[in-house]
Amino acid sequence: MFLTTKLAEGVNLHMRQTTQFKTVNFSIKWRSPLTTETAAERAVLSNVLQHSNGKYKKSAQFRSYLDDLFGTVLYFDASKRGNEHTVLLNVETVNDQYLAQNKVSSEVLELLNTVIFEPNFENGQFVPSIVEREKEMVIQRIQSIFDDKTRYAQTRLTQIIRPNHPASISANGTIDTVKQITPESLTKTYHSMINEDKIDIYVVGDIDVEAVQKKLIEYLPFTDRTPKPLEVNNADVKPEKEYTKEQQDMKQGKLHIGLSTPVMFGDEDFPKMQIFNGIFGGYAHSKLFMNVREKESLAYYASSSYSSHYGLVYVVSGIEPTKEKKATDVIFEQLEAMKKGEITDLELSQTKAMLINQLKEALDLARGQIDIYDQYKDLEEQFSIDLWKERWENVTKEDVQKMASQVELEAIYFLCGKEA
Template sequence: MFLSTQLAEGVNLHIRQTTQFKTVSFSIKFRAPLNQQTAAERAVLSNVLQHSNGKFKKSAEFRSYLDDLFGTVLYFDASKRGNEHTLLLNVETVNDQYLQQNQVFNEVLELINTAILEPNFDNGAFVPSIVEREKEMVTQRIQSIFDDKTRYAQHRLTQIIRPNHPASISANGTIDTVKQITPESLTKAYETMIHEDKVDIYVVGDIDVEAVQKKLTEALPFKDRTPKKLEQDSNESKPEKDYTKEQQDMKQGKLHIGFSTPVRFGDEDYAKMQIFNGVFGGYAHSKLFMNVREKESLAYYASSSYNSQYGLVYVVSGIEPSNEKKAIDVINEQLDAMKNGEITDLELSQTKAMLVNQLKETLDLARGQIEIFDQYKNLDETFSVDIWKERWDQVTKEDVQEMASQIQLEAIYFLCGKEA
């Protein structure tokens, strides 16, 4: 799918030559071990790099120049996966072959070099006023979770079932860790990222592979580095308590339940767990949706999700507070039914079809191709839709029943109004 080459120790370039798109997409991912401090620093750093650099001191100048490059899109972001934090730069630009003057590609490479390697420094450090402004923006982003009750409930559940664990660390850090950032500490975090992070560079488009490889090597002259080893998360982090009820000014109740599974991404049974989640609550034909929401009318919404990095399954639902006990009972009944092998051929076939369709839809986008390859590249096998379709097709009712039998309840979290 992608042709991968090593540009330096710890720095890899992945190129996919395809006529599928009229644009060229880049994604440059800087990876470091995840903890609260580095997450906060790198979230603020992504904001600071987004809006100015050594060449374009003001955001308006930067955006205007991007518009001049035929609407080139460029943005920084921060995310996490497993025990790893990622600061990324995504760029999408028109392919030169569709222009009369074929200069945009080289100018975009120069801009990528500027955005990453020429920061807007004042006396060798980031500008204090810009740092304070972006700290405030990240703080507001963190605070916004409190206004979205569904996100807040999920955040609290994760804190409860996996305290002091990567699963409960936000990619933005905490408000306290953001407040502690100074221009000097942020500059140090930037230098660490440039010189020590593991780096993956992705390019997708109708391009000359050798030429692009040469140009990127020149545009991003990263030196050898030995990326820090990730600490393996242990299962010693256990729930603080098995039931928590909290009250706020709100009407609809948020019932969130956390389960654990020994199956992680890349395990032999991973495909089976994907099917389990799809039948349990992943889609509109699933047991949770059809029974908790449709049949019993207990929820405004009810679904499940499988976090394969941490071996966790979440059930989320919006309910009337008076329906809490009944909703929990019906949710548990769906899991018990699966443990007893009560899985229809239709549930199984619809889930398999949905997984294949989702994968194909993702691969219709250049960014989707990058993210899929980035996730699956460490499995030491060639990724293809056909391989995964075959794996899902081979999953039987008995396999799904076996996955259900391994699911363990971790904790229940209920957020509701003060009158409940």
């Protein structure tokens, strides 16, 4: 799917030549071990780098130049996956061959060089006023979780079942760790990211692979690095208590349940676990949706998700607070039914079709191709739709029943109004 070349030790270039798109997409991912402190620093850093640089010191000036480049889109973001924190730089620009004067790609690569290697420094470090402004923006982003009760409940559940673990560390860090950031510490984080992080560079579009590779080597002169080793956190952390109830000013109840599975991303049983989650609560035809929401009318919504890098399954539902016990009982009835092998042919076939269609839809976008390849590239075999389609198609009811039998309760978290 992608042609991979090593540009330097710890720096890999992945290119895909395709006539599927009229744009060229670039994505650069800097990866570092995930901790609360590094997440906070890197989240603020991604904000600072997005809005200005050594050449365009004002955000409006920078955005105006992007508009001049035929509406080129450029943005930074911070995310996490497993035990890694990632700073992303994504750029989408028009392909030169659709323009009368085909020189935009060179200007975009020049801009990439500026954005990455020429930060907006004052006396050798980031401008204090800009750092303070972007710290405030990240703090507001973290605080917004408190206003979204579903996200808040999910955050609290992960903190309860996996305290001080990558599963419960936010990609933005915490308010306290963000407040501690200084221009000096952020400058140090920047240099560490540029010179020490593991880097993956992606390019997707109708391109001349050799020519673009030559230009990238010129404009992105990353040097050899030995990326920091990831600490694999396999500690068997168990929550202190199985049930937690908290109250706030709100009407709807948020019932979130944390379950664990020994099956992780990349394991042989991983495709089977994906099917399990789809039938359990992943889609509109799932047992949770059809029984908890539709049949029993116990929830405004009810679904499950499989966090494969942490071996966790989350059930989330919005309910009337008075229906908490009944809703909890019906949720666990669905899991028990699957453990007994009560899975219909329709549930199995619909889930397989949904997984296959989701994959195909994602690959219709350049960003989707990058994200999927980036996730699956570390597995031993070459990624392809046909391979994963075959894996899902081969999953039987017995396989799903076996997956269900390995799922265990970690904790229940219930967030509701003060009158409940």
